[in-house]
Structures are given as structure tokens and as C-alpha cells.
Amino acid sequence: MKKEDLFEAIGELDSNIPQVKKSMPVWLKVTAAAACFAFVIAGIRIADSFNTAGRPTTTATNAMITMESKEEQGTINEFSAGAKEDKIIYEGALVGTETTQTTTEVETSDVFHPWPDAESALKNNFDIYGGCYLDEKQELVVLLTEDTPENREKVCADMNVNAELAKFREVKYSKAYLDAIHDKITDVMMNRQFETIVTSGVMEMENYVEVTLTEEDKEAIEFLNRLDNTGAINIVYGSVSTTAELIAKK
Amino acid sequence: MNDNMIIDLYFARDNSAISETDEKYGSYLRKIAANILANREDEEECINDTYLKIWNTIPPLKPLSLQAYASRIIRNIAFDKYRRITAEKRGGSDVPLILDELGEIVSGKDTPEAEIDRKELVRAIADFLDTLKIEKKAYFICRYWHAMSMKDIAKKYGKSENHIAVSLSRTRNKLKDHLTERGFSI
Numbered sequence: 001m002k003k004e005d006l007f008e009a010i011g012e013l014d015s016n017i018p019q020v021k022k023s024m025p026v027w028l029k030v031t032a033a034a035a036c037f038a039f040v041i042a043g044i045r046i047a048d049s050f051n052t053a054g055r056p057t058t059t060a061t062n063a064m065i066t067m068e069s070k071e072e073q074g075t076i077n078e079f080s081a082g083a084k085e086d087k088i089i090y091e092g093a094l095v096g097t098e099t100t101q102t103t104t105e106v107e108t109s110d111v112f113h114p115w116p117d118a119e120s121a122l123k124n125n126f127d128i129y130g131g132c133y134l135d136e137k138q139e140l141v142v143l144l145t146e147d148t149p150e151n152r153e154k155v156c157a158d159m160n161v162n163a164e165l166a167k168f169r170e171v172k173y174s175k176a177y178l179d180a181i182h183d184k185i186t187d188v189m190m191n192r193q194f195e196t197i198v199t200s201g202v203m204e205m206e207n208y209v210e211v212t213l214t215e216e217d218k219e220a221i222e223f224l225n226r227l228d229n230t231g232a233i234n235i236v237y238g239s240v241s242t243t244a245e246l247i248a249k250k
Numbered sequence: 251m252n253d254n255m256i257i258d259l260y261f262a263r264d265n266s267a268i269s270e271t272d273e274k275y276g277s278y279l280r281k282i283a284a285n286i287l288a289n290r291e292d293e294e295e296c297i298n299d300t301y302l303k304i305w306n307t308i309p310p311l312k313p314l315s316l317q318a319y320a321s322r323i324i325r326n327i328a329f330d331k332y333r334r335i336t337a338e339k340r341g342g343s344d345v346p347l348i349l350d351e352l353g354e355i356v357s358g359k360d361t362p363e364a365e366i367d368r369k370e371l372v373r374a375i376a377d378f379l380d381t382l383k384i385e386k387k388a389y390f391i392c393r394y395w396h397a398m399s400m401k402d403i404a405k406k407y408g409k410s411e412n413h414i415a416v417s418l419s420r421t422r423n424k425l426k427d428h429l430t431e432r433g434f435s436i
Contacts, residue, residue, distance in 0.1 A: 001357060001359075002356065003350070003352040003353040003358065004333070004349065005356070006355060006356050006436075007329065007349060008326070008329065009371050010352075010375060010394045010395055011329070013375060013376055013379070014318065015317075015322065015325070015391070016318070017396070018387050018391070019384075019388075020385045020388045
């Protein structure tokens with residue numbers, strides 16, 4: 001038989017191409033896995049830094065394990081934290097069909113901050129509150145658009161932290177302003193208006209919104225400049241894609 | 251407009267049947283011709299010949315699927331044209347490569363027609379394809395029915411060209427074994 005005859009015979013088959021679920025490319029799988037891993041690590045580190053300042057990490061972890069093991073039996077009711085000299089006693093309690101209580105003592109730094117209530121600070125001081133973070137010494141740094149004693153007291157009171165134990169830094173942009181920019185960028189990402197914009201995040205320490213573009217995209221840059229052209233948006237270029245692609249391929 | 255309505259237009263000898271066919275399946279048919287011929291003028295000629303053949307055969311024929319019927323016609327016309335073009339040494343499609351690949355399955359020698367019943371052969375190939383995993387079947391149809399390039403198939407399924415080439419090579423070997431086992435003197 002000649003190859004042409006076989007080609008013609010194949011032509012008599014059904015021409016319909018079976019529907020195959022398009023698999024995610026390997027590079028995308030690796031990127032997605034790396035991104036997930038990075039998020040987990042970042043989450044652990046953030047939780048760790050807050051816990052070092054306000055709550056004992058090891059205790060929190062133990063308490064979480066206890067709660068997870070009792071998840072089907074009860075719900076998380078309350079947390080309480082307190083200071084006792086240089087030791088902190090942390091209690092995790094569950095209610096439901098069964099109640100357990102764990103108490104663990106751990107070493108912490110000399111400076112103790114209760115868990116900062118950043119949400120209240122933002123809500124009540126949207127024009128002056130610029131965010132907060134823990135510095136390399138694990139000390140709380142509060143950002144203010146106007147660093148005055150009154151503002152320090154007011155914001156710290158809302159954050160439920162001792163102003164005397166916190167550090168302050170004056171910044172250009174309020175957290176509310178950066179959040180508003182971030183929200184607008186997130187909207188266009190979700191609407192896939194600009195496929196080149198792949199990440200957006202409020203960087204409190206740097207006091208700007210960092211936006212990742214996969215390539216130089218004039219329209220996207222114009223859009224970002226329309227949102228802010230005073231320095232509140234920091235554009236970086238990277239090959240890590242994929243918010244849009246992950247949504248598209250879901 | 252659905253297939254039955256278009257076929258009714260052919261039966262009524264209404265010229266709009268052709269424009270309706272072109273509107274619905276024109277781009278699909280052009281793609282098939284383009285894969286085989288890779289020459290725009292030849293593609294358009296194929297399209298016109300296809301519509302003429304459909305016009306001349308419906309009625310009396312009443313195909314169940316106008317798409318399948320038209321696509322088979324254009325594939326045959328395009329391949330006939332490809333053979334003429336090859337004789338004239340022009341054209342730049344993937345068909346020479348595809349034929350070489352299919353040449354791995356067959357001997358290339360003339361076989362008395364009586365030895366190979368075309369319908370039996372087609373049925374045997376169809377049975378073989380039904381044994382394949384769906385993605386391997388899809389690669390096979392894309393490559394050997396639609397004459398798509400490896401690059402296009404790889405892009406369509408988000409795989410590397412090498413992956414597609416290796417998969418098709420294995421499928422060809424299996425097809426050869428399948429046909430040989432069933433007594434085809436290929």
C-alpha cells in the first residue's frame with residue numbers, strides 16, 4: 001500500500017477532533033506551585049513576626065493544632081493573651097460538645113505588644129494611618145502621614161497598643177489611599193482588562209503599591225498613571241504570571 | 251442557521267445555500283485546505299470546488315452532518331490538488347512530512363486492490379483509534395486527518411512539539427501492529 005492511499009483512507013474517518021481537556025503547561029504548574037509555596041512561607045513569617053511581638057508562636061501553633069483536632073466537635077470561641085513578667089501565658093479555648101484548654105509558657109522578647117488592631121486604626125484614621133510592620137528587631141513600627149503626638153496617641157489607642165513601646169515613621173501615603181489603588185488594580189485584573197498586569201500588592205514598609213507587569217504595556221502604564229502618578233505605584237517587570245492565566249484556565 | 255435548514259436551501263436550489271454554508275463552515279473548511287496546500291489561491295480554488303461539489307450532490311444526497319460532508323469533500327479536493335502541485339514542485343505545507351510519517355506504516359509497494367478492501371481498512375483504523383486514549387486520538391486526527399503542523403497541535407494542547415511527535419510515533423507503530431495483526435497486507 002502507498003502512503004497516499006493510507007492518507008486517503010484516514011480521510012474517510014470521522015473528522016471530529018475529540019475534546020481534550022487542555023492541560024496546564026509545565027512552566028505554569030511550576031510557577032503556580034512556587035507561588036503557593038511562597039504564599040505559605042510569607043504567611044508563616046508574617047504570623048511569626050506578629051506572634052513574636054504580641055503572641056508566642058509556639059503556643060499559637062500548639063493551640064491551633066488542638067483546635068484543628070477538635071474542629072468537628074466545637075468552634076473557636078475566644079483567645080486571650082496576657083503578660084507575666086518576661087513570660088506570656090496564652091490560652092486557647094474551645095466550646096462545643098467538648099472543651100479543651102491549652103496553656104503553654106514560652107520565652108519572648110522584652111518588649112510586648114498586644115495584637116495590633118490595624119483594622120480599627122485604618123477605619124478610624126483613614127487619612128493619617130499609613131500601615132504598620134515589625135522591624136528587624138521585631139518592634140512595631142506605625143506609619144503616619146503626619147507624625148504628631150496627638151496622631152500617635154490616637155492611632156495607637158485604636159490599634160490597642162502602647163504608644164510608648166511603638167516606633168513611628170512619617171510616610172507620604174495613607175494605607176486607605178494605597179488600598180484604594182490596589183482595589184482598582186485588582187478590579188481590572190479580575191476583568192482581564194490588562195493581561196500584562198499580573199500582581200498587585202500594598203507594600204506597607206515601602207509605602208507604595210507594587211504592581212508586576214509581564215512586559216512593557218503602554219496602555220496598562222497609562223492606566224496606572226491615571227490612578228496615581230505621584231509615586232504611590234511602583235511598577236516592576238517579571239515573568240511570574242498568572243493571575244489572569246490561572247483564572248482563565250481554572 | 252442549522253444544517254437541516256441549509257440542506258433544505260440546497261434542495262430548493264436556492265443560491266443562498268452556498269453563502270450560508272460559507273458563513274457557517276467557511277473558516278473551518280479553509281483551515282483544512284490551508285493545512286494541506288499552504289497556498290491562498292489554491293485554498294480559495296478548493297473552497298469554490300467544494301461548494302460546487304456540494305451544490306451538485308445535494309440533492310439527491312442528504313448528509314446527516316453538513317460539516318462532516320463538506321470537510322471530507324474539501325480534504326479530498328485539497329489532497330488531489332496537492333498531488334498536482336507536488337508534480338509541479340510548489341507548495342509548502344506539512345503534507346510531505348505527514349506522508350513520510352504514514353510511509354512508516356505502509357510498505358509503499360503497489361497492492362492489488364482486491365487485497366485491501368478500503369472500507370475494511372477504514373473500519374480497522376477507526377477501531378484502532380477507539381482503543382487510544384482521547385488525547386492520543388486527538389493528536390492523530392489533528393495530524394493525519396486535518397494535516398495540522400506539529401507546532402499547531404502542540405499549541406492547541408499546551409504540550410511541547412517533542413511530546414506530540416513522540417506520541418504520534420508510538421501511535422503509528424501501534425497502528426502498524428494493529429493492521430498487520432488483522433491481516434492487512436500493507
